[in-house]
Amino acid sequence: MNDTEDAAVDLLDPARKALSQMAYDRLLDQLIKRELPVGSVLQERRLAEAMDISRTPVREALNRLESEGFVTRKPGRLLVVKEFSTRELIETLHVRQIMESEAIGLATPRIPVDELDAVEADINELLASPHPSVEADWRVDSRLHRMVAAHSGNAVLAGMIEALRVKTYTFNLDRVPERFEIGHREHLVMIDALRRRDREGARTAIQQHIENVKQSIILKLSSI
Secondary structure, eight states: OOOGHHHHHHHHHHHHHHOOOOOOHHHHHHHHHHHTTTTOOOOHHHHHHHSSOOOOHHHHHHHHHHHHTSSEEETTTTEOOOOHHHHHHHHHHHHHHHHHHHHHHHHHTTSSSHHHHHHHHHHHHHOOOOOOOHHHHHHHHHHHHHHHHTTTTTTHHHHHHHHHHHHHHHHHHHHOOOTHHHHHHHHHHHHHHTTTTTTHHHHHHHEEEEEEHHHHHHHHHHHH
């Protein structure tokens, strides 16, 4: 597609929205995997050509990423991949503690045992792997946190949690790889509390899990 087709695409609202979502998902995935590293200039036309779509859905995707804080505008209106400040990371983790504690409290009596079993099996398989990949780590981590958020019964809360998780994950990927095993063992503690329908135990487990992430980041930064 080219720019002259934008008007036609706009007439097909569902199709345009689907393209915009596809562009957003592709770009977010590239941000997570650091295929678009911090400081990269995001050129609308080049991205559209790479995805073989018009510029309109790419523009919409970039605007969404900007509103969510993943990219920022520099002088000359250039869009670049944002580097998060230490303060922003710590504050984001604090908000995650509040939101995910509420989510797991709501979800505790609702999560089916077979879902807990499946996530627990994924975690144990990952921990047993001699060379776990970054992608597998993110996939399993996401499965647990998304399960909890989804069963909170609050779609707005779940969406906000997901956006904040992505922001903190892009930092964890580079700076605190030592959190891999520890973090997943903390996930197992959460699952144990959820299996026992222990709401307060689950809330304490997820609060401590995120607090440990925060303290690891602070410790890492203080040693630089």
